[in-house]
Amino acid sequence: xxxxxxxxxxxxxxxxxxxxxxxxxxxxxxxxxxxxxxxxxxxxxxxxxxxxxxxxxxxxxxxxxxxxxxxxxxxxxxxxxxxxxxxxxxxxxxxxxxxxxxxxxxxxxxxxxxx
Amino acid sequence: xxxxxxxxxxxxxxxxxxxxxxxxxxxxxxxxxxxxxxxxxxxxxxxxxxxxxxxxxxxxxxxxxxxxxxxxxxxxxxxxxxxxxxxxxxxxxxxxxxxxxxxxxxxxx
Numbered sequence: 001x002x003x004x005x006x007x008x009x010x011x012x013x014x015x016x017x018x019x020x021x022x023x024x025x026x027x028x029x030x031x032x033x034x035x036x037x038x039x040x041x042x043x044x045x046x047x048x049x050x051x052x053x054x055x056x057x058x059x060x061x062x063x064x065x066x067x068x069x070x071x072x073x074x075x076x077x078x079x080x081x082x083x084x085x086x087x088x089x090x091x092x093x094x095x096x097x098x099x100x101x102x103x104x105x106x107x108x109x110x111x112x113x114x115x
Numbered sequence: 116x117x118x119x120x121x122x123x124x125x126x127x128x129x130x131x132x133x134x135x136x137x138x139x140x141x142x143x144x145x146x147x148x149x150x151x152x153x154x155x156x157x158x159x160x161x162x163x164x165x166x167x168x169x170x171x172x173x174x175x176x177x178x179x180x181x182x183x184x185x186x187x188x189x190x191x192x193x194x195x196x197x198x199x200x201x202x203x204x205x206x207x208x209x210x211x212x213x214x215x216x217x218x219x220x221x222x223x224x
Contacts, residue, residue, distance in 0.1 A: 004158075031209050043159060043202075043214040056211055091158045101208040102149040106158025 002026045004107035006092050012113045013082055021077045021110045023092030032075045033093040033104060034067065036060070043091070049075065082114045117141040117205040124219040133190040135218050137203030140184050148179060148186045151202045153217070159202065163188070190220075198222045 005024045013019050025032050034046040047057040047067055054067065066078045075094075079086055089111050093104040121137040139148065147166050151159040163170055165177040165186070176189040190197060200217040 033211070035212075035214075042216055043153070043212075045211040045213060048211055050209070058211070089156070093158070095209060097209070100149075100161065100164045101147050102164055102204070102206040102212065103161040104159075104212060106160065109156070109158055111156075 002105075004092055004094055004105050006090075006107040006110050008110060009108065010111045010113070012115065015084055015114055016081050019079050019082055019112065021079075021090050021092075021112070023075045023077070023107055024073050025075055025092065025094030026096070026105055027073070028098075029094035029096045029105070031055075031095045031104075032067075032069070033095075034077045035091045035093065035106075036088040037091065037109075038088045046077070079112075082112075084114050087112055087114045117143065117146060119203045119205055119215055121201075121203050121215070121218045123216065124221070126221050126223065127193055128223050129194055130192050133193050133197075133220060133222075135188045135190075135201055135203070135220070136185060137188070138185045139203070139205045142183050142205055143207075145207050146205045147208065148177065148183070149204045149206055149212075150175070150177065150188045151204065151212075151214075153200045153202065159212075159214070162201075193220075193222045195222050195224065 007022045032049040037043045047061045048055045089109045092107045095104045117139045119139045127133045149164040150162040153159045163177045170177045178187040202217040
């Protein structure tokens with residue numbers, strides 16, 4: 001069964017450093033998303049991406065964040081200057097027009113630790 | 116998007132049926148009711164979705180009354196592996212999902 005993959009599984013970085021989180025969505029999917037979950041808290045929407053552009057972003061997704069689909073398979077989230085409060089699990093998700101209307105397929109996540 | 120309200124936690128025993136009810140009083144005409152499951156340190160996983168009446172798949176059933184202001188997720192004969200957080204969401208398709216705190220289900224032997 002096709003699945004969303006994410007790398008790395010765990011990223012440790014120093015405050016102020018840039019990180020890039022990588023995702024490979026399911027190949028025929030057209031809609032891509034990033035969410036994050038701070039430990040013990042709820043899953044929060046960051047950004048959605050369709051047709052090579054951002055379709056919606058949350059208040060969390062400020063100028064420090066950017067997304068890119070550099071080729072036909074990867075979908076990346078960049079945090080330019082990490083802060084302690086960026087420590088969280090980051091989930092990539094994708095969906096298609098087939099299947100259920102609100103069915104998004106989530107990856108296993110990247111645990112980001114900012115020291 | 117309509118806000119959802121569901122119990123914070125529930126306990127059950129193996130082999131029992133579990134029903135988790137969610138209220139979404141301000142649901143809009145275009146909204147669908149969707150349930151996700153999340154295990155610790157994993158991404159959420161889609162369980163079931165419905166618009167009205169009853170929907171059943173191999174995992175669960177979803178009951179939605181005519182006014183659509185609430186819904187009930189039914190898990191038949193739960194096992195220990197069903198211990199997870201269950202989220203009720205109201206969403207419009209291909210858009211962001213707004214997760215609440217969910218219901219933490221603990222299944223006991």
